[in-house]
Amino acid sequence: MSGQHRDATDIAASLQGDGAAFAHLIRRYQGQVAGDLSRFTHDRLRLEELTQDVFVEAYNSLRTYRGEAPFGHWLRKITVRVGYRFLKEAGKNRARDEAVPEPASTEADPEPGPAEAAARVQGLLAKLAPRDRLVLTLMYMQGLSVAEIADRTGWSRIMVKVQAFRARQRLKRLLEKSRRIET
Amino acid sequence: MNLQDFEKLAALAQQASPGRVDVEYAVLRRLAAQRAQPATAVEPARLWSSIFAWLAGAAAVAASFGAALALQAWFSLSNPLAALLNSFVVMIP
Numbered sequence: 001m002s003g004q005h006r007d008a009t010d011i012a013a014s015l016q017g018d019g020a021a022f023a024h025l026i027r028r029y030q031g032q033v034a035g036d037l038s039r040f041t042h043d044r045l046r047l048e049e050l051t052q053d054v055f056v057e058a059y060n061s062l063r064t065y066r067g068e069a070p071f072g073h074w075l076r077k078i079t080v081r082v083g084y085r086f087l088k089e090a091g092k093n094r095a096r097d098e099a100v101p102e103p104a105s106t107e108a109d110p111e112p113g114p115a116e117a118a119a120r121v122q123g124l125l126a127k128l129a130p131r132d133r134l135v136l137t138l139m140y141m142q143g144l145s146v147a148e149i150a151d152r153t154g155w156s157r158i159m160v161k162v163q164a165f166r167a168r169q170r171l172k173r174l175l176e177k178s179r180r181i182e183t
Numbered sequence: 184m185n186l187q188d189f190e191k192l193a194a195l196a197q198q199a200s201p202g203r204v205d206v207e208y209a210v211l212r213r214l215a216a217q218r219a220q221p222a223t224a225v226e227p228a229r230l231w232s233s234i235f236a237w238l239a240g241a242a243a244v245a246a247s248f249g250a251a252l253a254l255q256a257w258f259s260l261s262n263p264l265a266a267l268l269n270s271f272v273v274m275i276p
Binding site: 019022023026027030031034035037038039044047048051052055056059112113114115117118120121124140141142143168171172175176178179 | 195198207211213
């Protein structure tokens with residue numbers, strides 16, 4: 001049985017109230033969802049919480065899934081929505097939610113590992129507005145194209161381009177400012 | 184750090200893996216708790232609050248119209264301020 005067919009069977013069963021079928025979907029996609037969300041936060045507890053949020057939201061709107069695109073693709077849109085909500089909340093309570101490293105510390109280790117690099121990038125992006133942070137996270141941390149970002153966020157391609165341009169300008173200014181402080 | 188350094192760091196960050204995440208049990212527990220919650224206990228409260236919000240809005244609109252009409256009646260038409268006010272009130276459909 002193909003993956004898509006298995007998903008369709010499990011979705012139909014989940015809609016009938018079969019919890020075990022939805023558990024199959026969770027098992028199949030939790031790695032993908034957690035992987036995408038790890039670009040938004042490096043806090044392990046928050047990551048697990050957000051991953052749960054995605055599946056709860058997916059279950060609640062399962063009836064709206066029309067099966068036109070693969071289930072994993074649909075789930076990715078929910079993941080971005082949940083991630084963006086997290087960024088907005090984190091923006092409001094930055095000090096509480098995210099340990100933001102100081103710019104000086106970003107120069108500390110010239111050859112960091114991937115996890116350290118992710119923490120540093122998230123720390124720098126945390127200083128930006130949620131909208132800027134979202135587009136840069138999807139662009140740089142997930143390596144998505146303009147078309148893919150537009151698809152996942154529901155924005156138009158033009159809007160993604162404009163938003164990405166502005167966010168990059170603001171990031172550039174932020175990096176220059178922190179470099180000036182260091183010197 | 185400049186933008187190029189940042190882009191290199193971000194490219195490296197793409198390789199980071201969150202490791203194994205297992206949320207199956209937690210999600211199913213949350214969904215069970217959600218189902219057990221009496222949905223009807225919340226809905227009437229929401230309904231009444233929206234009804235009151237609409238009523239308050241309608242009352243505010245009616246009060247502002249009433250105040251405008253009362254002011255119009257208070258001033259005589261010979262009063263220049265009343266004429267000005269009258270011109271505004273007339274504009275209101």
